[in-house]
Amino acid sequence: MKANPRILLTNDDGVDAPGLAVLLDIARDLSDDVWVVAPTNNQSGTGHRMTFGYEIEIEARGERIFCLDGTPADCVVAGITHVLKDKRPDIVLSGVNRGQNLGDIMHCSGTAAGAREGALHGAIGIALSQAMDYDHGRDEIDWGPAAELGAETVRSILDVAGARDTYFNVNFPICAPSEVNGIRLVPHQRFAHSPFELYPSDNPGKHFVTILNTPKPLDAGADFHILHEDKAITVTPLMLQQTDMEFVQRHQGRLPFTGPARA
Structure with missing residues (x-):
């Protein structure tokens, strides 16, 4: 790992999201040259969408912290080609996402797109997500594993990261940090079919695009099983x-x- 690397942070949950505060602590454990360019509002599920044909406004929110009314990919572009254009980042960290990004779901993940766009610009891109139990509501999430083990995990990746044609998707399990069963390099789960479907709202004629059930079977060696079962x-x-x-x-x-x- 390079000494004191320049690190750019982004996310898809928005600049005020608690997961970004966790990511800031992780990054500051790795370097004192840390910058943030994150969406003004929640951009979950936007994937790698770019804001073409519309003006984007960048707002300073604090020392080395900026937000803009765009997507995570927009934020990384703004961070690398505008905010940090005189000295581009060595690493782009995206997250820490509220909820797991596993299997084929990562194709629509704004968190993964932030890391991917960073890698496309030549940085080491790493997306980080903290798993949660959606059956218990979206407000109940324990950031402990990501907060306590995030810096060690990123260091481990940086020690082996080589070709810049690769970026990384990381998920932290639902358990106490002391119960985490190591770090595993795994393939992502290829589902038998897309997990997304249209679900009717309580409002007549309205619907949601959502995930009601995880497609089965699951590969015991892929990310979904390793995260939740191991x-x-x-x-x-x-x-x-x-x-x-x-x-x-x-x-x-x-x-x-x-x-x-x-x-």
Whole structure:
């Protein structure tokens, strides 16, 4: 790990979210060169959406703390190319998200997008989420595992992080910090089908897009099972290069040409 790295923080729960305060403590345990650019309001589920064609306003909220009326990806762009343009960050940390980001769900995660956008700019991108039990309501969450073990987890990742074509998705389990069963490098769960569905609201004609049930079966070696059943911190390395190279190599030259016939 580089001595005193420059660290940019963002999240998708908003600049006033308690998880961002947890992330600040984590980052300040790693460096004294820590900056925040986070959304003004909650941007959960926005994925990697960029705000194109609309003006964005950046507001200073404190020393080295800024917010803007955009998405997590917007925030990272603003942080790297505007706020810190004279000395870009070495690391982008996104989170700590309120609730787990597991399996295919991460494709719509604004938290994951913050880390991904950081990696696209050449930084080491790490998304962090604290798991919670949604059956007990959204107000009941114990930040203890992320707060107490977050800095150690990030250090462990930085010690092995190599190619900048990789970013990382981290989840902390629901348990006391003393009960956490280590850190595991795991693949993300590929569900049998998308977990999202349309759910009717109590208001006639209105609906929610939500997750009612987790698609089964689950892989015992993937993030979903390891986090919830083994109570381990899950770390999933993800690639920016999404091309299925095996497919390209296997079928190169085999696609039929359907253009106009040559004379």
